[in-house]
Amino acid sequence: MAADPLDSLRLALMQDVLPLGLAVVERARKGGPAEVLAAFDGTSADPLGQLRQEGEPAASQVRENLDRFQPGLGNPVMKVEVRDVDAEDAPAPPSPADPADPAELMAALGRIEERLALLQSRIA
Numbered sequence: 001m002a003a004d005p006l007d008s009l010r011l012a013l014m015q016d017v018l019p020l021g022l023a024v025v026e027r028a029r030k031g032g033p034a035e036v037l038a039a040f041d042g043t044s045a046d047p048l049g050q051l052r053q054e055g056e057p058a059a060s061q062v063r064e065n066l067d068r069f070q071p072g073l074g075n076p077v078m079k080v081e082v083r084d085v086d087a088e089d090a091p092a093p094p095s096p097a098d099p100a101d102p103a104e105l106m107a108a109l110g111r112i113e114e115r116l117a118l119l120q121s122r123i124a
Contacts, residue, residue, distance in 0.1 A: 014063060020052045021055065023039075023051040023054040023055030026055065
């Protein structure tokens with residue numbers, strides 16, 4: 001969750017309350033209050049989760065439309081930390097080589113594998 005309480009509230013509204021509310025509205029539109037109450041008849045172990053799942057496709061569309069109106073409004077932008085990488089940690093750019101040479105291809109694949117391993121270690 002986000003550190004800012006308002007961002008946390010907006011995130012909870014977008015991810016939890018919006019799908020639940022849209023499912024309740026859709027059930028009420030289709031079958032009235034009886035259809036809404038049918039979700040809580042005891043046949044489901046998690047009626048709120050079921051309603052949230054039912055409303056997720058519509059909520060996803062609403063969030064996408066909000067993002068078209070103003071980016072980050074529907075799907076909140078998560079804050080990230082950006083920092084500089086020391087020059088000694090950064091891999092050197094590969095020299096241009098003949099792409100048809102199998103040895104060069106293997107060397108390039110080895111460099112890619114090393115970079116992926118470095119990336120995975122930094123992510124974890």
